[in-house]
Amino acid sequence: xxxxxxxxxxxxxxxxxxxxxxxxxxxxxxxxxxxxxxxxxxxxxxxxxxxxxxxxxxxxxxxxxxxxxxxxxxxxxxxxxxxxxxxxxxxxxxxxxxxxxxxxxxxxxxxxxxxxxxxxxxxxxxxxxxxxxxxxxxxxxxxxxxxxxxxxxxxxxxxxxxxxxxxxxxxxxxxxxxxxxxxxxxxxxxxxxxxxxxxxxxxxxxxxxxxxxxxxxxxxxxxxxxxxxxxxxxxxxxxxxxxxxx
Numbered sequence: 001x002x003x004x005x006x007x008x009x010x011x012x013x014x015x016x017x018x019x020x021x022x023x024x025x026x027x028x029x030x031x032x033x034x035x036x037x038x039x040x041x042x043x044x045x046x047x048x049x050x051x052x053x054x055x056x057x058x059x060x061x062x063x064x065x066x067x068x069x070x071x072x073x074x075x076x077x078x079x080x081x082x083x084x085x086x087x088x089x090x091x092x093x094x095x096x097x098x099x100x101x102x103x104x105x106x107x108x109x110x111x112x113x114x115x116x117x118x119x120x121x122x123x124x125x126x127x128x129x130x131x132x133x134x135x136x137x138x139x140x141x142x143x144x145x146x147x148x149x150x151x152x153x154x155x156x157x158x159x160x161x162x163x164x165x166x167x168x169x170x171x172x173x174x175x176x177x178x179x180x181x182x183x184x185x186x187x188x189x190x191x192x193x194x195x196x197x198x199x200x201x202x203x204x205x206x207x208x209x210x211x212x213x214x215x216x217x218x219x220x221x222x223x224x225x226x227x228x229x230x231x232x233x234x235x236x237x238x239x240x241x242x243x244x245x246x
Contacts, residue, residue: 045074045244046072046215046242046243047070047072048240049242051067053236053237054103055220055235057232058234067102068102069238071242072097075093075094089149090146091145092144093145093160100137102134104130104132105132108120111195115230116231117196126181127177128176132174133195134171135171137202140166143161145160146159156211157209158211159208160206161206162206165203168198172191174190198226198231199226215243219238221236
């Protein structure tokens with residue numbers, strides 16, 4: 001009986017010691033290390049609203065000051081080194097996108113049998129509400145990018161120099177105004193497609209500067225809007241504001 005009591009006392013004592021050790025022991029867990037590269041802004045999707053200029057256009061073309069278009073591009077950003085929030089970032093970014101340019105004007109584009117396009121003013125009695133040349137492009141841009149390290153607000157200054165090529169896959173003229181000089185009170189709307197002698201290929205340098213998710217950007221087309229010698233002279237100049245939510 002004494003032996004059983006002794007064993008019981010030993011077991012109870014061991015349990016008390018174990019409980020005391022468990023109470024006094026503090027388990028230390030290591031906090032996960034933040035991977036900054038996952039949270040870095042890569043500027044993949046860029047949406048822009050831009051003003052469309054026609055440099056070198058004939059005075060009689062009278063391109064409207066409020067000619068404007070839109071664009072949407074996707075880029076795949078390739079950093080030259082490991083990207084973190086606390087360092088500047090250099091990268092190369094190829095992309096693909098869509099752009100629509102609108103040129104408001106007060107003339108008619110008339111093509112002869114040889115496809116040569118000339119411009120002619122409307123009759124003085126006709127004042128169109130809207131008359132614009134619309135060009136739609138599929139674009140392949142590339143950019144070399146520099147971003148500063150993030151500031152205390154979590155934003156960067158961003159610079160990008162690049163080049164893009166574009167293929168014009170559709171074009172049309174939209175007209176809204178009087179039907180004719182003999183019927184000025186009757187308003188009509190029509191679209192004229194397949195404008196002749198337009199340059200289907202465009203290309204030129206691009207520039208973008210921004211802070212956070214808002215940028216100013218510009219593009220100058222090295223190719224003329226119409227084929228040389230087959231239409232009005234002049235090259236595209238695009239200046240706009242872009243937004244990159246991701």
